[in-house]
Amino acid sequence: MNGLAFTVLSLIGDTSILLQGDEELLPEGLNIGFKPIPAIIVIAMMGLFLAAGVFYKVADTSDMWVAGRSIGNIENGMAIGSNWMSAASYLGMAALIALSGVYGLAFVVGWTTGYFVLLIFLAAQMRRFGKYTAPDFVGDRFNSDAARAIAAVTTFLIGFVYALGQARGMGLVGLYILGDPGIPGLSGYQAMMIIFMVITIAYLSLSGMLGATKTMVLQYVILIGAFLIGVLVTGWTAGYSTFLPQLEYGALITELSSEFYDPFAGGSYYLWVATAFSLIFGTCGLPHVLVRFYTVENERTARWSCTWGLFFICLLYLSAPAYAAFGTDLYSNEVRPAYGDPGMSGEAGDVIVVLATQLAGLPTWLVGFVAAGGIAAAVATVAGLFIAGSSAISHDIYANIINPDATQRQQVLVGRLSIVALGVLTILFSLNPAQPIAALVGFAFSLAAIVLFPMFFLGLWWENTNRPGALAGMSTGLIVWLIPMFNEGHFQTTPWGIGFLETWMPAIGSGLIGVPVVFAVTIAVSLVTAEPPLETKQMVRQCHSPEPMPKDKTAADVVAEKNGGGPTPADD
Amino acid sequence: MPDNTTHEPENEERTVATDGGRSDVEREKEIDYLDVEINLLKPGTPFMRDHNRVILSGFALWAVIVFGPITATRLAPGVMTQTIPGLGFPLHYFLIAIVGPGGALLLSVWYVRKRDKIDEKYGIEQIQAPETTQTDTSSEPAATDGGVDR
Numbered sequence: 001m002n003g004l005a006f007t008v009l010s011l012i013g014d015t016s017i018l019l020q021g022d023e024e025l026l027p028e029g030l031n032i033g034f035k036p037i038p039a040i041i042v043i044a045m046m047g048l049f050l051a052a053g054v055f056y057k058v059a060d061t062s063d064m065w066v067a068g069r070s071i072g073n074i075e076n077g078m079a080i081g082s083n084w085m086s087a088a089s090y091l092g093m094a095a096l097i098a099l100s101g102v103y104g105l106a107f108v109v110g111w112t113t114g115y116f117v118l119l120i121f122l123a124a125q126m127r128r129f130g131k132y133t134a135p136d137f138v139g140d141r142f143n144s145d146a147a148r149a150i151a152a153v154t155t156f157l158i159g160f161v162y163a164l165g166q167a168r169g170m171g172l173v174g175l176y177i178l179g180d181p182g183i184p185g186l187s188g189y190q191a192m193m194i195i196f197m198v199i200t201i202a203y204l205s206l207s208g209m210l211g212a213t214k215t216m217v218l219q220y221v222i223l224i225g226a227f228l229i230g231v232l233v234t235g236w237t238a239g240y241s242t243f244l245p246q247l248e249y250g251a252l253i254t255e256l257s258s259e260f261y262d263p264f265a266g267g268s269y270y271l272w273v274a275t276a277f278s279l280i281f282g283t284c285g286l287p288h289v290l291v292r293f294y295t296v297e298n299e300r301t302a303r304w305s306c307t308w309g310l311f312f313i314c315l316l317y318l319s320a321p322a323y324a325a326f327g328t329d330l331y332s333n334e335v336r337p338a339y340g341d342p343g344m345s346g347e348a349g350d351v352i353v354v355l356a357t358q359l360a361g362l363p364t365w366l367v368g369f370v371a372a373g374g375i376a377a378a379v380a381t382v383a384g385l386f387i388a389g390s391s392a393i394s395h396d397i398y399a400n401i402i403n404p405d406a407t408q409r410q411q412v413l414v415g416r417l418s419i420v421a422l423g424v425l426t427i428l429f430s431l432n433p434a435q436p437i438a439a440l441v442g443f444a445f446s447l448a449a450i451v452l453f454p455m456f457f458l459g460l461w462w463e464n465t466n467r468p469g470a471l472a473g474m475s476t477g478l479i480v481w482l483i484p485m486f487n488e489g490h491f492q493t494t495p496w497g498i499g500f501l502e503t504w505m506p507a508i509g510s511g512l513i514g515v516p517v518v519f520a521v522t523i524a525v526s527l528v529t530a531e532p533p534l535e536t537k538q539m540v541r542q543c544h545s546p547e548p549m550p551k552d553k554t555a556a557d558v559v560a561e562k563n564g565g566g567p568t569p570a571d572d
Numbered sequence: 573m574p575d576n577t578t579h580e581p582e583n584e585e586r587t588v589a590t591d592g593g594r595s596d597v598e599r600e601k602e603i604d605y606l607d608v609e610i611n612l613l614k615p616g617t618p619f620m621r622d623h624n625r626v627i628l629s630g631f632a633l634w635a636v637i638v639f640g641p642i643t644a645t646r647l648a649p650g651v652m653t654q655t656i657p658g659l660g661f662p663l664h665y666f667l668i669a670i671v672g673p674g675g676a677l678l679l680s681v682w683y684v685r686k687r688d689k690i691d692e693k694y695g696i697e698q699i700q701a702p703e704t705t706q707t708d709t710s711s712e713p714a715a716t717d718g719g720v721d722r
Contacts, residue, residue: 102664102665102668105665105668105669105672106642108668108669108672108673109638109668109672109673112672112673112676112677113634113637113638113672113673113675113676115676115680116630116634116676116679116680116683117631117634119680119683119684120626120627120630120631120683121627246670247659247670250656250659250660250661250665250666251659251660251661252660253660253661253662253665254655254660254662261653261662261665262653263642263645263646263649263652263653263664264646269642269643269645269646272642273639273642273643276638276639276642280638298698299698300688300691300698301698303683303684303687304684306680307677307680307681307683307684310676310677310680311677314673314674314677317673318669318670318673318674321669460610461610461611461612462610462611462612463609463610463611464611537609537610538606540610541605541606541607541608541609541610542605542606543610544605544608544610544620545605545606546600546605546619546691546694546696547605547696548696548697548698558606559606562606
């Protein structure tokens with residue numbers, strides 16, 4: 001834990017250094033300035049989210065975290081999609097494909113196909129376990145408050161790293177729509193990022209997960225509508241495609257520079273596999289994704305909503321490469337060559353979706369609508385992340401460890417305070433982000449893949465995984481994740497720069513090495529130490545029983561009943 | 573195979589036609605899951621065996637869909653970068669960008685349907701929530717997780 005506290009401290013120390021740089025983050029080619037109609041669209045949209053948040057305002061912890069377990073199939077699928085499709089999907093995905101070609105497709109593959117692994121190995125079993133949060137699962141499965149605390153800190157860290165990418169997206173798109181508000185001491189990007197983060201936090205602290213679930217469906221409809229209409233009209237107007245840009249962009253590919261389609265121009269084979277691997281298993285370890293399965297009434301709904309979720313996600317992920325192709329061609333023709341020196345900047349790449357619609361000459365209101373979709377994506381995801389991060393603090397650390405007698409009121413208060421804390425941290429670190437959106441988000445995935453996924457997987461599929469195994473595995477995982485982060489200088493200004501590590505264990509794909517290492521450590525330590533108590537094993541067994549379970553029961557309740565209403569495993 | 577059309581999942585008497593010995597379904601009914609070891613590689617009951625077969629074969633297929641195209645491109649770049657007639661896509665691009673995500677989606681549908689079939693075979697019916705009412709879970713976090721001592 002000391003190491004972690006040190007990391008957080010050094011992170012804060014670095015901010016002050018970063019703040020001194022005052023480079024403008026302006027995407028070239030993007031028509032920045034106040035635009036009345038897009039501004040109205042965005043303001044109306046945010047107002048709608050806020051109204052939904054107020055309408056579904058909750059004060060009850062159960063509603064706050066799992067929406068009373070009342071959400072259905074398709075609705076949950078849309079919420080999964082909306083929760084999932086962040087600025088990294090909406091903006092960053094097309095950016096990576098445009099900037100790094102086939103390597104960028106590792107993100108398309110990683111961020112979709114992971115859902116299958118989640119579906120077959122985790123979704124229904126997690127639902128049966130019946131806990132509120134991911135750290136809750138870890139803490140109760142391994143009977144350890146230390147494990148719960150590591151999981152909670154990891155969850156918080158994931159929320160934070162992930163949100164950095166979203167804040168960057170909000171700032172860049174906000175800049176397009178509203179221009180530079182001219183706040184003294186802040187660049188236009190910084191001012192916009194802060195404004196949108198504050199709105200997001202205000203909305204979130206009013207509503208909880210129930211408000212968020214209902215709103216997420218709305219957000220999904222808006223964002224997918226904006227994205228699909230945008231790509232359709234761009235393709236049509238610029239003469240690239242007719243009705244199915246998702247397939248028609250194929251003909252354009254070989255006309256672009258070879259950087260766009262040469263298999264290993266943007267990254268080696270190893271890097272591709274490592275990145276996809278990390279993203280896939282990170283998907284399966286992300287607390288804010290898993291928590292969506294707690295909101296459904298039974299396992300069958302958990303499975304079907306996972307599949308629906310993947311369907312809704314695929315709609316966007318099959319379209320993003322088309323956007324990238326259109327955007328790259330338009331940019332090369334109208335701004336400057338996309339590759340070579342100077343080429344397309346990271347900032348321009350991160351708004352390529354908006355840029356493409358603008359360069360294709362679409363009316364400003366339509367470009368604004370597409371931009372609004374990007375903001376909806378960022379807001380929805382930050383909502384999910386901050387809920388997961390704040391419940392980790394208020395529920396898992398505060399109510400379970402610090403103050404076991406906490407009242408509901410206190411828990412909700414701590415939850416709201418931690419949302420604000422997360423928001424402030426995110427704003428500070430997003431003032432001058434060094435990495436493109438998708439890369440920032442990728443680090444969070446590596447962390448989830450390395451530290452949390454092995455615990456979920458082994459915890460559910462091998463009953464002999466025990467407390468020492470989990471503690472050893474998770475601590476190893478945290479260290480393994482931090483090494484490349486420090487090596488590449490993502491946490492500090494002077495990277496270690498060990499070339500061998502950068503090649504074989506890149507931060508963005510550290511899961512390929514990290515996940516097997518954590519599996520091995522967890523299994524080895526579990527084998528040489530005492531087996532977990534029978535009650536814990538029974539709890540795992542209950543997760544695999546086909547016998548239906550009432551929606552308000554947890555595996556622990558069933559085990560306690562079987563053992564004559566004795567203490568639950570968490571109490572031994 | 574099962575003649576399970578009523579809404580009484582708890583009814584122990586209901587049986588299926590067997591072929592002399594006890595069927596998987598009958599054996600499954602006698603099992604208390606709290607006594608069965610959970611190990612992905614050693615499924616302990618007929619239901620788990622059926623389910624694991626689906627899971628593991630799905631996973632193998634999935635691995636091919638996800639990592640197959642890029643690996644093939646690494647091994648045989650000439651063949652894999654050819655342009656697909658009609659579509660205009662280079663083959664590797666198509667397999668990665670379209671077949672990858674699409675394949676995972678189709679596999680998911682295959683899995684959930686397969687799993688529904690297994691549920692049907694073993695007469696498993698999910699509990700449906702009654703109409704949405706005020707959920708009585710207000711004290712649950714404290715009740716299930718509170719009072720942890722170390």
